[in-house]
Amino acid sequence: MNAAEPRPSPVDWNALRADFPILRQEVRGRPLIYFDNAASTQKPRAVLDALRRFDECDHANVHRGLHELSSRATAAFERTRQRVADFLGAASADEIVFTRGTTEAINLVANAWGGKFLRAGDVILLTEMEHHSNLVPWQLLAERSGARLRFVPVREDDGTLALDQLHALLTPEVKLFAFTHISNSLGTINPVAELCAAAREIGAVTLVDAAQSAGHLPIDVRELGCDFLAFSGHKMCGPTGIGVLYGRAEILDAMPPWHGGGEMIVSVTLEKSTFKNAPHKFEAGTPNISGVIGLGAAIDYLEEVGRDRIFEHDQGLALYAMDRLAELPGVRTLGPRDRRGGLVSFVVHAAHPHDVTTFADQYGLALRGGHHCNQPLMRKLGLPGTARASFYFYNTREEVDGMIAILAAAERFFA
Amino acid sequence: MNSELEDLYQEVLLDHAKHPRNFGEINEGGVHVHGDNPSCGDEIHLHVRFGKEGRVDELKFTGQGCAISLASASLMTVKLKGKTAAEAAEFSRAFREIVTTEVPDAAPALGDLRVFSGVRRFPQRVKCAVLPWAAMEQALRQTNGEATVSTETDSGGS
Known part of the structure; x- marks a missing residue:
């Protein structure tokens, strides 16, 4: 982006979200929350x-x-x-x-x-x-x-x-x-x-x-x-x-x-x-x-959206998710706070990552659980794997709030 | 609460996952099979000591994994202790059947193992349930020494 140009108006993230037909669906009777973007993102209508x-x-x-x-x-x-x-x-x-x-x-x-x-x-x-x-x-x-x-x-x-x-x-x-x-x-x-x-x-x-x-x-x-x-x-x-x-x-x-x-x-x-x-x-x-x-x-x-703004959005969502996850006593997040991309890996004390992921899926929340193709790193950290929420610009804070409610229920279920 | 979840994670299953029975090692003799489910990171070390006529005298396990694999291992050790090799193999066959197919009249002999019938609606979790049994089948095949099995190369118990 040319620095001399006036900065375009703020992005209407909700309008962008509407460009993604796949996001407009319910999974098991709940609105889909798609937080597996590090594995694969979704395609906008234009693509x-x-x-x-x-x-x-x-x-x-x-x-x-x-x-x-x-x-x-x-x-x-x-x-x-x-x-x-x-x-x-x-x-x-x-x-x-x-x-x-x-x-x-x-x-x-x-x-x-x-x-x-x-x-x-x-x-x-x-x-x-x-x-x-x-x-x-x-x-x-x-x-x-x-x-x-x-x-x-x-x-x-x-x-x-x-x-x-x-x-x-x-x-x-x-x-x-x-x-x-x-x-x-x-x-x-x-x-x-x-x-x-x-x-x-x-x-x-x-x-x-x-x-x-x-x-x-x-x-x-x-x-x-x-x-x-x-x-x-x-x-x-x-x-x-x-x-x-x-x-x-x-x-x-x-x-x-x-x-x-x-x-x-x-x-x-x-x-x-x-x-x-x-x-x-x-x-x-x-x-x-x-x-x-x-x-x-x-x-x-x-x-058209601008990758600098996508980065700001996704990182903001990741930091918000870290703050909200910190409210759950049995959850520990991994990785740095500064210099972080738009994803959060975490461990739920009461449950294995796969149990967390299966539980979340029953509420329409798509997380990834496991070693994330990082077996040596997980071994070093002494973890069987983690649960991971990875974001993109079409995800929202409300969806993060939804995830927190589901994880709180998972903690109670497996405790 | 979501009914499919309650069907999958029945109380008996969660109890065995949180308080696994026969968790530990057999110090001397017997078979040691290391079972690995690399897609999930589940891991089991199964120790079996066979007695006269191939009877399962002692059966213990250690390892880490999800609730389903831990509970499966725990319930398996309870169920198979004292059984003959032939009986153990038959339990294994019947277990694989209930976690993959609809069995309206599952053998009552399976007892508590029937709580795993909820797994068949979660195809990605079948490997977790089967891992301890795959390790047991390997133990039955060799009856002494050490071996490793993996769900990625599991041929379905045959």
Whole structure:
């Protein structure tokens, strides 16, 4: 947003909520309270319409058809690539690779970059708060390459990274530092720019898992100073099965392809092929075309609202939820208060997270209970898991109040 | 109060979850099976000592988990102590049946275990109820030593 422009009028959050048809329903006779946005967000009418319009009017394969529909589909597809580049502050659309999601984006880097540049004895630095999708690909790579994994610890008291240990961990053997922007289980926002700067000092490549942040706060990859950044469409109002890998041009150019097939080649003989430049050399086969169209519509929608305002709204809701949860004597919240994204993880003393979640579901409240794909972190915190409420801009304080009433009933039920 | 919830979390079940019976370890001998339900984080360590003719002489467990898995383990130990291996296997089969399908005339022999019939309306919670039984089935298969079972690789007791 241009700072010189007058600030637009305050957002009418209730009007935005009305854009989401799925939210207008009852579950088991109660109004749905959807607090599982960290797992997947819902789609506004604008995205649903864009998907339908594309499939009804413009669908064809991209990049190779010499006919009108293919031209339209290709133009819309590549326009979205530019839209994503702008959304991330990338220097060029050539730095945007479409993937199935965050997981595939990270696997792409682990295979294509890791396969070429990592050697036995090198170190991959991660953190203890990574989602399994930013841990398991590196474990597989370490096994193949003989590289070792090392972890920035999570402080047990406030769920932040032990940054005082960072410089000791960033030894010259570290070739890659991969970490999450916002923890999906604790809500912690990591200081990405600071982490990237520290890694750059020793020449390590950085990868940011932005699955929980891309649709939730403004991101500028050049300000952050990262080499790679990955996110998923379905956690930011878009469809499932579409995601993005941002890679700095110089690094993408140096990487070999990962998957082979159509779309990514220049010429093929029976013995050998030559490949297109990035990003196309990383997009073998027919891509998820309508997924890309839906992602573009989601970005348009989010940019209209403004990610800075979405962040303010969601963080405000998370802090409100923390205050209200503190009123329940048998409930403990996890993670920091400052630098927190729009989610709250908590433990109900009287009940296991799955019992809490099943109970809540009976009252139309969608929570997530369990380890949140963070088994090592839960083990470290000595928890079987947590219950988690994760918010988006269409959620309201009244819904948080509804959750508190349901949790109070759950405490009585299981006590 | 919501009736499906009361059906799932019946008083007997909640009582066993809060005050699990036979919670502990068998110090010497017997089988030790570690059961794991990774999708939930439920974990059970089942200790079984078999006596003459494969009778279940001693049966204890430790672990952590939701109310359903804890109560299932607790009630299982109460039910199976003193039973023959064949009887234990039959209980296991009948238990798996009532948590997955509508059984209008569940065997009265199941007794308190019938409180788990409410689980079948919560498909995501079936694994929690079955975990201790999967561990028991493994114990019956090997009768000594240690093993690990997981609900993610559970083949349904066959």
